[in-house]
Amino acid sequence: MDLAELPALSDYSMRTHASSLGRTYMYFRDRVQYPFGYDLSYTRFSYSGLAVERLEVDANDTLTLHAQITNTGDSSGADVVQLYVSTPDAAPELERPLKRLCAFRKLTLAPGETRGVDFTLAASELAFFDGHASIQPGLTVAFSDDTLYDYSNAAQRSPLPAQLNVELSSHRPEIVFVDAQGELRSGGVLGVATITAGVAAGAARAATEFVIYVR
Numbered sequence: 001m002d003l004a005e006l007p008a009l010s011d012y013s014m015r016t017h018a019s020s021l022g023r024t025y026m027y028f029r030d031r032v033q034y035p036f037g038y039d040l041s042y043t044r045f046s047y048s049g050l051a052v053e054r055l056e057v058d059a060n061d062t063l064t065l066h067a068q069i070t071n072t073g074d075s076s077g078a079d080v081v082q083l084y085v086s087t088p089d090a091a092p093e094l095e096r097p098l099k100r101l102c103a104f105r106k107l108t109l110a111p112g113e114t115r116g117v118d119f120t121l122a123a124s125e126l127a128f129f130d131g132h133a134s135i136q137p138g139l140t141v142a143f144s145d146d147t148l149y150d151y152s153n154a155a156q157r158s159p160l161p162a163q164l165n166v167e168l169s170s171h172r173p174e175i176v177f178v179d180a181q182g183e184l185r186s187g188g189v190l191g192v193a194t195i196t197a198g199v200a201a202g203a204a205r206a207a208t209e210f211v212i213y214v215r
Contacts, residue, residue, distance in 0.1 A: 015095050026097035039080075043073030043111070057123045065119045071109035078108045083119045085126060096128065135176060135184040135212060139166065141199055165200040176212050186214045 007013070007020040016022040021030045049068035057063055069081055084099040103119045141149045141160060149160045160166065168184060170176045176193040179185050184195065191214060198207040 026100060029098070041073075041077050041079075043071055043075040043077035045077070045079045045109070046070045046072050049116070059123055059127075061123045063121045063123065065121065066116060068114055068116050069107055069109065070114040071111055074111050076108065076110050078106055081105045081107060081117050083121070085121075087128075094128075135186060137184060137195065137197070137210065137212070139197055161201075163201055167198045167200075169196045169198075170194070171196075175214050184212070190214055 007023070011020060013020060014023045015027050016029055022028040025032075025035075047067055047069055049066065051066045053064040053066075054061075065083060067081065069079060071077060071079075081104060082101060083103040085102050086099045087094075087096045090096040102121060102125055105117050105119070107115055107117065109115060139150055139160075141164060143149075149158050149164075166182070168178045168182060170178060170184075170193050172191065172193040174187045174189045175191045176184055176195065177187050193212050193214070194209055195212055196207060196209050198205070
């Protein structure tokens, strides 16, 4: 990597785009001079016996991974065993990291010594937040007779009357947008969006605004 590959100081994007190859070991897609975790040593190490406890887990499971590390050189030395995870089958538009460091362990081994290392990983550490999740604002409509519809208290909640026409709009659709079904969805960008909710019942019209913070 050279200075010509560095993005502009005003570019805070971590991921690859037209003018950047990405940043940090998680997103950078070009060759690096010193890979993450690189170091010099007076000895050499080999890895063997790589094994995963199971291939399928549910959201509440944990996963145990095992490896054998051997000092194959003539001097004592220390090695940092690193566990990375990736999602190679993820759709490109999800922009998942190339890899993520989830755990590491430092071992000091004598010449010819072999030692096993186990990592325990919770399935939740493999998950990602869905950046295009549906947002339920809990809209309330009040009539002049004090009737409330879709009230935020679940015990008093009732569906909006069929004659009501509700229209939602966002001033920052890159953060929150209204889909073809009229539902609010996050657009994948973090920040604050102001939502305008307009309600019509015959000739009567009313509108209000509220803020959604996506973080």
